[in-house]
Amino acid sequence: MLLEAVDLTFAYPGAVRALDGISLSAARGSIVGLIGPNGSGKTTLIRLLSGTLKPTTGSIVLDSIPLSTFSRRDLARRVAVVPQDTHVTFDFSAIEIVLMGRYAHLGAFALEGPDDLAIARQALAATGTAGLESRRFATLSGGEKQRVVIASALAQASDILLLDEPTTALDVGFQFEIATLLKQLNRDRGTTMVVSTHDLNLAATLCTELILLRAGRVLAQGTTGDVLTATNIRRLYNVDADVTFHPRAGHLTVVPIARTD
């Protein structure tokens, strides 16, 4: 197992428990989806897995080594994070954003060398943004920005990619594009991913396994085919939905029909 979490609990200071008794494991090359309503703890779980937050109890191990023993720099070489959206304070170009992914691979005062530039350009090419290299990040569309941020995560050359609602801010065209890109990266590079999403159809097409979170607890977890059922969706969202295999899409599809509460 590449990434394994056992019995995690976490509470923000002065607040009720955000996560309670979560266990999960991600094998090398798998794509694990986190789904659940707003406030169910998806983002908190991603932050725990990325080491940004420390669990109150429970443990996370990466290749059998406790996450808490990694330095920030070492951890960044193993785990990269793609947030829902990225606001940049100053006027950086796309390639500059991608080169920032090389930080953990460089010495304290080292400048990026030709190798780093080559890796950054490869990452841009892999995300279909090679043509945007010298564009200002702030002038890019939402989908272009997200692909450049994914390229920056790729430049980190990590084994694991954690994505927090990577398509939420995007229109259906870009959603499709990001899903295709992630599948391709998983296939070509063997990148292991943990993806949180509200998009059940994205989860159905992308993920090998799903974890259903509700109010900080696991409602169900298992392979996508086993877990993505009408019953579970009703329990998760109070929504009556049709879940059917779509022959043209090649995966399960979820069509919400009515709210049940």
Add this chain to the structure above:
Amino acid sequence: MAVTLAGFGASTLLVCLLAPLVGSTSINLSRVFDRTLPLADNVDAQVFFVARLPRVVAAGIVGAGLALSGAVFQALLRNPLASPDTLGVSAGAALGAMLALTAHADFTLLGVSVVPLTSFAGSLGALAIVFALSLARRRGTSSTVLLLGGIAIAALLNASGRFIQYLADVTDTFKTVQWLMGSLDVGSYAPIVASLVPFGAACAGFATLPRVLDLISLGEEAAEARGVDVVRAERVALVSASLSTGAAVSLGGPILFVGIIVPHIVRLIVGADHRLVLPASALFGASFLIACDLVARTIVAPVEVPVGIITAIIGGPFFLWLLFRGR
């Protein structure tokens, strides 16, 4: 990158060398460096080294210090409106200076007179409060909280300063107003040498920051995910920028505009990368303030215009031109 910095360096050097030559008494550069004459008989050298050079060097340090701390505060707080005044450090320095001016305190320490000393002490007091805020900060708060806390501290310190001005008699109040407008007439090398201690310490901190500040501008979590120890970097940035502000304000007064606008002018020229922005801000801040001080002491000589007025009058239109050129 090296070429850009060499350009900034060369122009700063040129300004440093030319500025002491200009003034009410005209002097000759070859006579200034004439080794055959002893200093006591060489009027040109006396004007150059004793009357004008300390002032030029002070302007350089103050300009570099304010511009550097402005650039760092803007990146750290992820807010382009941040400046050396934002977190109350320069308000603390002003409060210290006003206390000394209105209490008619008169002592020196290692050749440094009372006002710069109390002013630096005031900035250290403000730094202590801001640092305490940052220690309390790692509990799920954001840089917005630090920014708001800093603004509250600045308001409190500024109000205390006004209260002192209000209570003081007219002559003392005028002295404090004059101090607040900034002056680089430091008189000797002693306060310059003294200011190099905190400024040098600040520069050692700044040296570790450029790449970290680039990453922090993506957001704290994004920086952390890319391998930055954000908490440590923030503390280094806070302390260094505050020391640099304290050194600059105690030497030259809270000179407006340099700390907020110089980093933006530099970014418009060199881009966003802090490995360029920080050294270029230091060099451009230094040469900009030396040039402004030259105007301040010569434009209506023998009367001097407060340099803080000149910085805004020259810098404002220049910045607007840069901002809107070719749009």
